[in-house]
Amino acid sequence: MTKARIGIFIVSLFISICPVGGRDAQLKIQTIDGNGYVSLEELIRSYRIESSFDIITQKGKLFHKSHYAVYTVSFSLFVIDGLLYRSETPVVRRQGGIMIPCRAASAIIEAFYPDVSARCSGSLVQVDKKPEVKEPAKTGKTPAVIQRGKDRIRFIVIDAGHGGKDPGAVGIGGVHEKEITLSVARRLEKELAARFPSLRIVMTRKKDVFIELSRRTDLANEMIAGNGNGLFISIHVNATLSPIISGYETYYLSQNPSNDDARSTAALENNVVVLEDESKGKKLYDDIDYIEAMMLTTQIQKESMMLAESLQGGLSGRVKSSKSRGVKRADFFVLRGVLMPAALVEIGFITHKKESKILGNASHQNSIASGLAQGIADFIRKYNSLPQ
Numbered sequence: 001m002t003k004a005r006i007g008i009f010i011v012s013l014f015i016s017i018c019p020v021g022g023r024d025a026q027l028k029i030q031t032i033d034g035n036g037y038v039s040l041e042e043l044i045r046s047y048r049i050e051s052s053f054d055i056i057t058q059k060g061k062l063f064h065k066s067h068y069a070v071y072t073v074s075f076s077l078f079v080i081d082g083l084l085y086r087s088e089t090p091v092v093r094r095q096g097g098i099m100i101p102c103r104a105a106s107a108i109i110e111a112f113y114p115d116v117s118a119r120c121s122g123s124l125v126q127v128d129k130k131p132e133v134k135e136p137a138k139t140g141k142t143p144a145v146i147q148r149g150k151d152r153i154r155f156i157v158i159d160a161g162h163g164g165k166d167p168g169a170v171g172i173g174g175v176h177e178k179e180i181t182l183s184v185a186r187r188l189e190k191e192l193a194a195r196f197p198s199l200r201i202v203m204t205r206k207k208d209v210f211i212e213l214s215r216r217t218d219l220a221n222e223m224i225a226g227n228g229n230g231l232f233i234s235i236h237v238n239a240t241l242s243p244i245i246s247g248y249e250t251y252y253l254s255q256n257p258s259n260d261d262a263r264s265t266a267a268l269e270n271n272v273v274v275l276e277d278e279s280k281g282k283k284l285y286d287d288i289d290y291i292e293a294m295m296l297t298t299q300i301q302k303e304s305m306m307l308a309e310s311l312q313g314g315l316s317g318r319v320k321s322s323k324s325r326g327v328k329r330a331d332f333f334v335l336r337g338v339l340m341p342a343a344l345v346e347i348g349f350i351t352h353k354k355e356s357k358i359l360g361n362a363s364h365q366n367s368i369a370s371g372l373a374q375g376i377a378d379f380i381r382k383y384n385s386l387p388q
């Protein structure tokens with residue numbers, strides 16, 4: 001071989017192993033249960049990705065230069081460069097290998113190689129060099145990988161607070177919180193089914209039964225695997241020692257409560273944990289860190305705040321016989337680890353004489369359900385119109 005030929009050979013060898021723009025590196029798409037997947041092994045080889053995998057947690061990490069991605073087998077959630085990415089289908093195992101949903105693999109390629117665009121097209125992942133673009137005008141919005149993978153809302157989980165041996169707050173005349181929450185939840189279910197025929201509406205309980213908080217969370221998270229993204233709305237009734245406090249408020253999860261009232265409301269709702277099987281409950285809360293919990297929290301907290309604001313706004317528009325106490329933050333166990341926008345609504349105070357009475361009233365419960373449904377509609381509209 002002459003020197004020139006060796007040179008050409010080396011150049012062509014380089015082109016063929018260079019993944020970006022090199023046709024030979026295109027990934028094959030395989031169909032599993034009607035969905036497109038790529039082999040993780042092929043992705044790693046073709047794109048010179050470093051990787052690690054923990055067989056105990058089934059969690060894997062991928063690295064390329066300063067970029068990284070985290071995935072977990074049988075979950076459809078990824079963290080890519082610190083942002084949450086939701087895939088429509090979970091990571092699966094096939095013949096000893098790990099298969100990554102095609103769209104998630106494309107998102108990883110784009111994050112690891114910012115100068116290319118990748119999409120699932122036919123039987124291959126099509127990777128193209130991005131055309132040179134001028135500096136985009138500043139819009140004030142931060143570009144985020146998550147927005148591309150953001151899935152539309154496909155289901156809503158309605159959580160009627162308390163139940164069974166846990167009555168929740170007990171108000172004037174012996175009225176139980178658990179009865180009011182279930183009745184409002186049922187009305188909301190009906191309203192949502194009529195308003196959103198294409199969404200799945202799921203209740204954590206349909207009757208007077210005790211369900212552990214972590215089970216409620218799991219039920220919601222298990223829905224993600226087959227259905228994409230959803231919303232979690234927990235309905236409660238508040239109680240306080242002061243008989244003059246009344247009104248409705250909506251919470252989203254935060255380790256930093258808005259104020260002392262928010263802190264005590266959370267303490268009240270979290271009390272139920274003492275009724276739970278201790279070892280079981282603890283184990284489940286520990287499991288929450290199966291994926292970088294902090295990273296998820298940032299993204300989900302933003303979405304949850306938006307959900308809480310929409311719900312509170314919907315209530316303000318429909319509920320006339322009670323007053324709005326605004327949107328607040330608190331650490332509710334039932335919202336911990338929910339992998340989707342989630343909010344907890346305290347629909348009123350069972351310890352306020354007048355409010356306690358109207359909380360049991362069908363027309364008042366209907367106006368709450370209708371306000372929540374309106375809030376959900378507003379949230380979905382805003383959420384789906386976020387930049388893709």
Ligand SMILES: [Zn+2]
Binds near residue numbers: 161169177237
């Ligand atoms: Zn409650």
